[in-house]
Amino acid sequence: MRVSSSMLYQQGLASMTNQQSSLLHVQQQLGTGRRILTPSDDPVAASRALEVTQASAVNDQYATSRKQANINLSMESNTLTSVVTTIQNIQTLVVQAGSGSLSDADRASVATELQDNYNQLLGLANSNDGNGVYMFAGYQSATPPFATNASGAVQYNGDTGQQLLQVDVARQMPAGDDGRSVFMSVQGTATYVASAPAANTGTATYSAVTVTDPTNPLYGHNLSLNFATSATTGKMQYQVIDQSAVPPAAVVAPVDYVSGTGIQVAGLSITVSGTPANGDSVSLQPAQQAGTDIFANVQNVINALKKPVATDADRAALANALATANRKMSNSLDNVSTVQSSVGSRMQELDALNTIGSNRTLNYTQTLSGLQDLDYYSAITQYYQKQTALQAAQQSFMQIQGMNLFKYLQG
Structure with missing residues (x-):
C-alpha cells in the first residue's frame, strides 16, 4: 500500500x-x-x-408544602389556644353569675365582662394570617367568616372547604379548619343538654344530664319532661314525650313528681328540684340538636343576666339558663380542644414527614x-x-x- x-x-x-x-x-x-x-x-x-433529579425536585416541593402547612397550622394552634382561654374565662363568669348573693347590678357587671369576652371570641374567629387570608373561612378566605346580621346574631359567611396541601407522595393534609366546625359544632360524643322554655312559670330547676345507658333504644332521641297536675289526684306529675317521633308520643304513663328525685329515662338521668307550674316543661336534647352556636350561647347568657330578678320564678329561670349555658360551653370547649388536638397531631405528622423527606433527599x-x-x-x-x-x-x-x-x- x-x-x-x-x-x-x-x-x-x-x-x-x-x-x-x-x-x-x-x-x-x-x-x-x-x-x-x-x-x-x-x-x-x-x-x-x-x-x-426529577424525583429530588418533587421531594423538595413536598418540603415546601410541608413548610407552608406548618406555618398555617402553627397560626391556627396559637389562635385556638387563645379561644380555649376565652371559653374558660366565659365559663368562670357563668359560674360566678350563679351566685345567689349577686344583685341585678352585679349581674349586669358580669354581663358586661361576658360581652367583652364575646367580642374577643368573635375577633379570634375572624383571625387572619397578616396577609388578608382569614384562617377560618374555608375557601372564602378573602372575607371575614363571621359577621353580625341585622338581628344581632352572628352568622357564618364562609364554607366548609379545607385547603389541602400535598405534603408527601400519598398524603394530602388539611392546612386549616373551617369556622363552622370550630365555633358552631360539637363532637359526636357530646352529652345531652337540658333546657327550659321561657314560658315556664314555676320554680323548678334541673341538674346536668348524665348518661347511664347509651344502649337504650331511646338514647339519642329528642325528649321532653312535661309537667301537669293530675285531674284525679291533684298531684303534680311529669310525662316523658319523645319529640323525635312523628307525631310526638308519650314514652311512659304520667309519673308523680317528687322534688329532688332523680328521673331515669332513655338511658339518661336528671334531677329536677323545686315546684314546676302546670304546663311547664324541660327539654332533653342531644347536643347536636340543642344549638351548637357558641356565639348564640354566650349572647343568651348575657341577655339572661340583664333581666331583673324579682321572684322565685325569675331566679329559677336564671339558674336554668346558666345551667344550660354551662353545659353548652363545656361541649364547645371539648369541640375546640378536639380541633386543637387534631392540629397538633398534624404538626407532629409534618415533623415525621420532614424527617422522612430529609432522609429521602x-x-x-x-x-x-x-x-x-x-x-x-x-x-x-x-x-x-x-x-x-x-x-x-x-x-x-x-x-x-x-x-x-x-x-x-x-x-
Missing part, C-alpha cells in the same frame, strides 16, 4: 486532535467535578440521573453522586496518561514531518 505524504500529515494531525480532545474532556471533568458532561458520556447513567444526593460525581484519582491518572499520549503524538508527527524525499534531493 502506498502511503503519500499528505496522508501522513492528515493522520498525524487527526491523532493530535483526538488526543487534545480527550485531554480537554478530562480537564473539563476535573474543572466541574462531574463524570458525565454530556449524555453521550454514559447514556444509562445520564438517564438514571435525570430521573433521580440524602438518598437522592448519594445516588446522584454515585452517578455523576468524578473519581478524582482516576481522572488525574487519565489526565497524565492523555497528556503523555498527546506529547508522544506531537513528537511522532515532528519525526514524520522530517521524512520527505525532497529533503534528500535538495541535499
Whole structure:
C-alpha cells in the first residue's frame, strides 16, 4: 500500500486532535467535578440521573408544602389556644353569675365582662394570617367568616372547604379548619343538654344530664319532661314525650313528681328540684340538636343576666339558663380542644414527614453522586496518561514531518 505524504500529515494531525480532545474532556471533568458532561458520556447513567433529579425536585416541593402547612397550622394552634382561654374565662363568669348573693347590678357587671369576652371570641374567629387570608373561612378566605346580621346574631359567611396541601407522595393534609366546625359544632360524643322554655312559670330547676345507658333504644332521641297536675289526684306529675317521633308520643304513663328525685329515662338521668307550674316543661336534647352556636350561647347568657330578678320564678329561670349555658360551653370547649388536638397531631405528622423527606433527599444526593460525581484519582491518572499520549503524538508527527524525499534531493 502506498502511503503519500499528505496522508501522513492528515493522520498525524487527526491523532493530535483526538488526543487534545480527550485531554480537554478530562480537564473539563476535573474543572466541574462531574463524570458525565454530556449524555453521550454514559447514556444509562445520564438517564438514571435525570430521573433521580426529577424525583429530588418533587421531594423538595413536598418540603415546601410541608413548610407552608406548618406555618398555617402553627397560626391556627396559637389562635385556638387563645379561644380555649376565652371559653374558660366565659365559663368562670357563668359560674360566678350563679351566685345567689349577686344583685341585678352585679349581674349586669358580669354581663358586661361576658360581652367583652364575646367580642374577643368573635375577633379570634375572624383571625387572619397578616396577609388578608382569614384562617377560618374555608375557601372564602378573602372575607371575614363571621359577621353580625341585622338581628344581632352572628352568622357564618364562609364554607366548609379545607385547603389541602400535598405534603408527601400519598398524603394530602388539611392546612386549616373551617369556622363552622370550630365555633358552631360539637363532637359526636357530646352529652345531652337540658333546657327550659321561657314560658315556664314555676320554680323548678334541673341538674346536668348524665348518661347511664347509651344502649337504650331511646338514647339519642329528642325528649321532653312535661309537667301537669293530675285531674284525679291533684298531684303534680311529669310525662316523658319523645319529640323525635312523628307525631310526638308519650314514652311512659304520667309519673308523680317528687322534688329532688332523680328521673331515669332513655338511658339518661336528671334531677329536677323545686315546684314546676302546670304546663311547664324541660327539654332533653342531644347536643347536636340543642344549638351548637357558641356565639348564640354566650349572647343568651348575657341577655339572661340583664333581666331583673324579682321572684322565685325569675331566679329559677336564671339558674336554668346558666345551667344550660354551662353545659353548652363545656361541649364547645371539648369541640375546640378536639380541633386543637387534631392540629397538633398534624404538626407532629409534618415533623415525621420532614424527617422522612430529609432522609429521602440524602438518598437522592448519594445516588446522584454515585452517578455523576468524578473519581478524582482516576481522572488525574487519565489526565497524565492523555497528556503523555498527546506529547508522544506531537513528537511522532515532528519525526514524520522530517521524512520527505525532497529533503534528500535538495541535499
